[in-house]
Amino acid sequence: MKSSAAFFLLAFVSSLAFAQAKTDYALNGDQVRFRVPPEWTAIMEKADGDPQAVIFQVPDPATAGTEDTASVTVKTRSLKSGAEFAGFVTDEFERAKGQAGYENDAANKDATIHRYYVTRARTRYLVSDNYHQTGNVAVEVRCQRPLLDATPAAWNDGFDAACKGVVASLKR
Numbered sequence: 001m002k003s004s005a006a007f008f009l010l011a012f013v014s015s016l017a018f019a020q021a022k023t024d025y026a027l028n029g030d031q032v033r034f035r036v037p038p039e040w041t042a043i044m045e046k047a048d049g050d051p052q053a054v055i056f057q058v059p060d061p062a063t064a065g066t067e068d069t070a071s072v073t074v075k076t077r078s079l080k081s082g083a084e085f086a087g088f089v090t091d092e093f094e095r096a097k098g099q100a101g102y103e104n105d106a107a108n109k110d111a112t113i114h115r116y117y118v119t120r121a122r123t124r125y126l127v128s129d130n131y132h133q134t135g136n137v138a139v140e141v142r143c144q145r146p147l148l149d150a151t152p153a154a155w156n157d158g159f160d161a162a163c164k165g166v167v168a169s170l171k172r
Contacts, residue, residue, distance in 0.1 A: 027052040027076045028137050034074055035169040037162050043071075051077045058159060062150035068123050070145040070159060072166060079136045088138040089131050096129060123148070128160075130167045141167050 021038035027047055040056040047054075053075040060070045077088060093114060096102065101119030105126070108115035114129040124147045132139040143163035145156065 025054055025074070027054070027074070028078065028134075031137050032074075032076050032134050032139055032170065034141075034166055036072070036166055040072065040162075051075055058145070058162075060145070060148075060151055060155060060159075062148045062152075062155075063146060067121060068146040068148065072144075072163060073140075073142040074166065075140045075142070077138045079133075079138055082133060082136055085131075085133045085138050092129060092131070092140055096127070117147075118144075120146070128163060130163075132167065132170045134170070139170060141170070 021040075022042065023035050023038050024033070025036065025042075026033045036056055040058055042054055043057045044053070044055040046052055053073060056072045058070040058072060063069055079085060079088065096114060096116060096118075099118040101117065101124065103117045105115035105117060112130065114131075116127055118125050118127055125144050126147055127142060127144040130141040130143075132141070141163065143159070143166075145151075145159055
């Protein structure tokens with residue numbers, strides 16, 4: 001009896017050692033591929049129909065025990081032609097402006113990123129929307145994090161760098 005229990009315990013521990021978090025994702029029949037850090041958890045995946053999306057929760061120790069959460073969403077929409085991409089971006093800009101507490105980030109110097117602030121419940125969030133086109137598929141990468149005093153600047157810098165990494169991985 002002891003040997004079988006030890007075997008199962010060893011098998012379980014071994015499986016944990018070899019388990020790896022999923023980092024590579026694909027949407028729209030593999031037309032859109034991207035990579036995320038292994039510590040991000042996919043909390044919603046819709047890989048059929050139109051639009052398609054994956055939402056990731058990004059661990060931030062400062063949000064423990066609160067309703068706040070840092071997240072990254074990769075969303076796609078099929079286009080009838082590549083010429084519809086500009087309209088997709090305009091529609092998403094307008095949708096962003098309709099959010100509670102919307103305020104454009106005047107300090108943003110990167111014209112390829114729509115950075116703005118919104119309010120979720122009582123917390124202010126910084127949101128960055130990046131747009132990319134792959135053939136006739138429009139891609140939006142939305143990175144949003146709560147602006148909490150308890151969050152270290154290094155964590156914020158790491159989150160922003162990881163978001164840029166997701167966008168860069170779309171272009172490989």
